[in-house]
Amino acid sequence: METCSVSGRKxxxxxxxxxxxxIMENIRSKIFYILLLFIFIMAGSSLVFSSLAPYTEARVxxxxxxxxxxxxxxxxxxxxxxxxxxQEIENRTIYLLMTRPLHRWEYIIGRYLGVLVILxxxxxxxxxxxxxxxxxxTSWTLSPMFIWSAVAIFFKMxxxxxxxxxxxxxxxxxxxxxxxSFLTWVLGHFSSELKLMAERIQSxxxxxxxxLLYYAIPNFQLFNLKDKLGIPEGMPLDIVSMVLLxxxxxxxxFLVIGSLFFSKKEF
Amino acid sequence: MPAVKVENLTKIYKKRYFLKPRxxxxxxxxxxxxxxxxxxxxxxxNGSGKTTTIKLLLGLLFADSGQAFIYDHKVPDRKxxxxxxxxxxxxxxxxxxxxxxxxxxxxxLSGVLEQDRQKKIDEIxxxxxxxxxxxxxxxxxxxxxxxxxxxxxxxxxxxxxxxFDELITGLDPVGITEMRSLVLRLKERKKTIFxxxxxISEIVKVCDRVGIIKEGELxxxxxxxxxxxxxxxxxxxxLSTVMPSxxxxxx
Numbered sequence: 001m002e003t004c005s006v007s008g009r010k011x012x013x014x015x016x017x018x019x020x021x022x023i024m025e026n027i028r029s030k031i032f033y034i035l036l037l038f039i040f041i042m043a044g045s046s047l048v049f050s051s052l053a054p055y056t057e058a059r060v061x062x063x064x065x066x067x068x069x070x071x072x073x074x075x076x077x078x079x080x081x082x083x084x085x086x087q088e089i090e091n092r093t094i095y096l097l098m099t100r101p102l103h104r105w106e107y108i109i110g111r112y113l114g115v116l117v118i119l120x121x122x123x124x125x126x127x128x129x130x131x132x133x134x135x136x137x138t139s140w141t142l143s144p145m146f147i148w149s150a151v152a153i154f155f156k157m158x159x160x161x162x163x164x165x166x167x168x169x170x171x172x173x174x175x176x177x178x179x180x181s182f183l184t185w186v187l188g189h190f191s192s193e194l195k196l197m198a199e200r201i202q203s204x205x206x207x208x209x210x211x212l213l214y215y216a217i218p219n220f221q222l223f224n225l226k227d228k229l230g231i232p233e234g235m236p237l238d239i240v241s242m243v244l245l246x247x248x249x250x251x252x253x254f255l256v257i258g259s260l261f262f263s264k265k266e267f
Numbered sequence: 268m269p270a271v272k273v274e275n276l277t278k279i280y281k282k283r284y285f286l287k288p289r290x291x292x293x294x295x296x297x298x299x300x301x302x303x304x305x306x307x308x309x310x311x312x313n314g315s316g317k318t319t320t321i322k323l324l325l326g327l328l329f330a331d332s333g334q335a336f337i338y339d340h341k342v343p344d345r346k347x348x349x350x351x352x353x354x355x356x357x358x359x360x361x362x363x364x365x366x367x368x369x370x371x372x373x374x375x376l377s378g379v380l381e382q383d384r385q386k387k388i389d390e391i392x393x394x395x396x397x398x399x400x401x402x403x404x405x406x407x408x409x410x411x412x413x414x415x416x417x418x419x420x421x422x423x424x425x426x427x428x429x430x431f432d433e434l435i436t437g438l439d440p441v442g443i444t445e446m447r448s449l450v451l452r453l454k455e456r457k458k459t460i461f462x463x464x465x466x467i468s469e470i471v472k473v474c475d476r477v478g479i480i481k482e483g484e485l486x487x488x489x490x491x492x493x494x495x496x497x498x499x500x501x502x503x504x505x506l507s508t509v510m511p512s513x514x515x516x517x518x
Contacts, residue, residue: 017375021361028363091359096420099325100376101348267327 014106015113022114026080035122038072039129046133058138062146065130070153072126073119074185077157080115081164082177085262094267105259112165112255119157123150148225151240155225155247159218160185162251166258169265187213188220218250268338270428270459271301271324276333278319278483292483293319296333299478299485303427306450306460308470310501311480312509317463318356320480321430324461325353337428349377352421356433360416362406366397369405370419377424384423391419395449411442418449429453431462435469447472467505471497479508 042065049060085108088094097107127150134140163184167177187194191214198210222243278293294316301307309317322328324335326343337347360369367388374384392398395415400408405416414434421429434450435443450473453460464470470477471491479487487508494500 013378014376017372021364021372024368025361025363092355092357093359093361095327095355096353096358096360096373097376098327099348099351099353100373101345101378102376103345266329267322 011103012106012109014100014102015110018102018107018110019114019117022084022111023117026114026118034072034076035125038068038126041068042126042129042133046137058134058140061134061138062130062140065126065133066146066149066153069123069126069130069150070156073123073153073157074160076122077115077119077161078164078178078181078185080118081112081161082168082174082181084111084115084168085165086168086172086174086177089267092267098267104263104265105255108165108169108255108259108262112161112251115161115165116157119161120154123154123157152223152225152243155244156220156223158244158247159188159220159250159254162254162258163218166254166261169258169261184217185220187217191217191219191221218247222246268303269300269336270303270305270338271299271307271461272336273297273299273320273324274334274336276320276323276335277331278323278328279331292316293328294323294480294483294485297480297483297485299488301459301461301476303459304457305476306454306462306474308474308477309461309463309480310465310467310470310477310505311463312465315480315509316483317465317480318432319483321353321432321461321463325351325430349424350426351428351430352424352426353430354414354417354421354432354434356436358413358417360405360413360420363404365402365404366392366408366416366419367401369416370423373420374423379424387423387425391422394422394452395419396445411438411445414438414442414446415449418446422453426458428459428461431460433464434462435464435466443469467502468498471501477501479505481509 045064045068046057046061049057049064085094088097098104131142160181164177164181167180168174171177171180194210194214194217198207198214201207201210225240225243276297277295280291280293282289282291297316297320309320311317319328323330324337324342326348329343335342337344337350340347340350361372364372370388370391371384374387379387389398392401395418397412397415397419400412405413408416421431431450435446438446447469450460450462454473460473462470462474474491477489477491478485479489487504489501489504491497491501
């Protein structure tokens with residue numbers, strides 16, 4: 001057996017193989033059955049609502065469909081991100097990875113990007129089903145609101161997957177990590193309410209806590225891109241860029257925290 | 268230069284029970300050198316510190332004090348990782364991948380260049396006798412076959428040192444024979460092999476030297492090349508070392 005040339009190891013070079021195998025793992029796992037569940041729920045609800053609300057059925061199906069897409073993506077995103085590393089530790093497959101010339105942060109980023117690609121694929125698949133149902137059952141036409149709502153779902157996932165992945169490394173319990181991620185998601189949708197409460201509450205301790213939550217938790221209300229519609233020429237690119245940048249910065253902060261925890265982890 | 272060098276390595280495990288920390292010794296002041304091309308066996312009872320030693324050498328655990336080197340690289344170190352191949356006890360793999368895919372994956376992570384990888388995979392699958400099962404998913408593999416996949420992934424980047432933790436535990440007699448034969452073939456190729464086991468009869472068949480570890484301390488190193496009746500003599504030395512005096516005869 002000849003000695004094989006081993007390439008020079010550049011930082012970040014292992015992110016791609018880790019991401020690719022995360023995608024392959026998800027494609028071959030049963031998580032895709034959730035998409036089938038979505039298709040059945042959507043098909044069922046479209047039949048029910050098209051008969052119940054004959055004049056506004058397109059609007060009702062669109063709203064329910066987008067809400068379903070967001071919830072299914074959130075559930076699969078949190079579940080996949082939390083279980084990825086924890087299962088790897090539990091199954092001991094992590095041993096063979098961590099004994100390779102691999103930076104631990106490369107592993108975290110690779111896993112993160114892999115989950116995001118899978119979620120993007122899931123969103124596109126579910127949107128296609130929704131569009132098909134709307135076309136078949138109503139006189140619906142594609143609107144910018146529809147597209148920006150879908151984009152917003154993905155932007156939110158950029159943050160929540162990083163939160164879930166980091167939570168799994170910090171708490172090392174899948175239930176706690178999932179609960180934390182879900183709580184972050186819920187509170188992030190009430191960001192302005194948190195600030196209002198912080199301003200009005202008398203207790204110094206409660207005020208401090210509410211302000212801490214307000215600043216620490218990502219503001220998911222910013223991602224409601226459809227609320228910013230109304231401009232005839234469409235969605236301004238600078239708004240989209242700012243929202244995306246906000247999401248990326250939050251994700252980066254969480255991933256740095258997660259990588260720091262992971263770098264100290266023993267197996 | 269020794270392939271593996273360990274100096275005063277200590278690992279204390281800390282666990283919390285109701286916020287109260289409890290400590291247990293993993294290994295204590297371990298000193299050891301393994302020469303290039305040597306096959307070294309770490310022999311000890313269950314929980315004696317064999318796996319802890321290997322994990323410390325591989326950077327899976329962090330030492331509380333002391334240091335370890337793979338050639339001149341102080342572990343944990345990425346360059347050291349490129350020089351070692353590791354097969355853990357009862358290895359787990361991604362069950363949705365095939366043998367070909369898993370070896371390719373670890374090859375990529377170890378930096379084996381794409382143009383070399385396929386040739387290398389072919390050679391290794393041939394070596395571990397898995398060529399005909401290369402496209403089968405690992406979920407369908409027997410324990411012996413998985414162990415051979417484990418050897419293959421450890422070899423993909425052509426490491427200088429191989430760490431095998433409890434290589435034959437849980438294998439049937441055919442699997443044990445296959446593993447022994449593989450280790451001997453790797454030994455012929457001048458690989459440095461560091462293995463842990465509690466099975467004396469197997470360790471004597473492949474090792475040059477054996478370190479006996481008891482309660483985290485390396486208490487004796489035996490050069491098997493100097494023993495005539497290796498099996499019986501090592502068993503006697505081992506029992507007299509690990510068992511309290513006066514109890515050796517009882518076992």
